[in-house]
Amino acid sequence: MPLSPEQQAEIDTLRASPRSTLRTVSEGMERHLYTAHPVLDHGFVRVVDYMGDDAAITQAARVSYGKGTRSVQNDEGLIRYLMRHWHSTPFEMCEVKLHVKLPVFVARQWIRHRTANVNEYSARYSILDRExxxxxxxxxAAQSEVNNQGRGDTLQGDEAARVLEILKGDSMRAYDHYEQMISQEGQQGLARELARMNLPANIYTQWYWKVDLHNLFHFLRLRADAHAQYEIRVYADALCEIVKDWVPFAYKAFEDYRLGAVSLSAQMVDCLKRMLNGEAVTEENCGMSKREWREFKGVLE
Incomplete structure (x- = not known):
């Protein structure tokens, strides 16, 4: 169940009583406001509030840089200039507050991005759901043979069924014990803040996550990448669709100059020049490590 009945009732109430405002409104973002976008089997992402739009970015840039941006003829061109030259402050003028429901092990990856404000559901005060x-x-999938922090080939048949049965069984058994430890029926019960330590990392938690657009783009550049772990990448993909409607000019620039772009080291640039000049560049004469060479070949391919 992605949304609890109480959360859905709150959303229904907010949607039933819209208010006029003098603040900047993004029509694309208004369509996402309060809507829970399903992710994974029980998770979701929804926009609780936001500030700014494409115009807020250019407004801030023109105040900050003055003559340096006068040659840019329109807002989209200015935003692309700012993104292309790695300006950050104008993009910080836009903010979004999200309500996210996600597995704990995904949350531990997500929280590594320490440039946001976070308030998480507290298992010290409340009882976590059986999800x-x-x-x-x-x-x-099995462990990758070339990447120590990635997965390789998908497990098949009986082996996949065996692993899934273990995951389901351990999860339910751990939650049964969690309930038994905090039970109030004829026993004192263990404090919730202690009982929670027995729960597995695949249980769902929730949080409010508020971040500016510059740091959100940094998050998306890493987590919407094809090499990111699937379970966090699907959240990033859902956010990309939201941001695309919120700030379409900024998101297109982000796609072109960050998400769809690559960075080359000095050695990679040198090898590329040598290749363009007709030289046969190999792993043996490239001057890079095996992993760097593999990554370079991946870019070229």
Whole structure:
């Protein structure tokens, strides 16, 4: 159940009583406001509030840089200039507050981005729901042979079924014990802040996450990348669709200069020049490590 009845009732009430405002409004973002976009089996992302739009970015840039931006003829061109030259402050003028429901192990990855304001559901005060992330069979994979922090080939048949059965069984058993430890029926029970330590990392938590657009783009550049772990990448993909409607000029620039772009080291640039000059560049004479060479070949391919 992505949304609790109480959360849905709150959303319905807010949507039933719209108010006029003098603040900047993004029509694209208004369509997402309060709507819970499903992610994984029990998760979601929804916009609780936001500030600014494409115009807020250019407004701030023209105040900050003055003559340096007068040659840019329109807002989209200015935003692309700012993104292309790695200006950051104008993009910080836009902010979004999100309500996210996600597995704990995904939250631990997400919280590594320490440039946001976070308030998480407290298992010290409340009892967590019996909801766990169980991957679909197509996402149950073995350890990668070339990447120590990634997955390799998908498990098949009986092996996939065996692993999924263990995940489901352990999750339910751990929650049964959690309930038994905090039970108030004829026993004193363990404090919630202690009982929670027995829960698995695939149980769902929730938080409010407020971030400016500059740091959100940094998050998306890393987590919407094809190499990111699937379980956090699907959240990033959902956010990309929201941001695309919120600030379309900024998002298109982000796609072109960050998400769809690559960075080359000095050695990679040198090898590229040598290749363009007709030289046969190999792993042996490239001057890079095996992993760098593999990444360079991946870019070229």
């Amino acid at each position: 766990f992330y169980i991957p679909a069979p197509e996402h149950v």
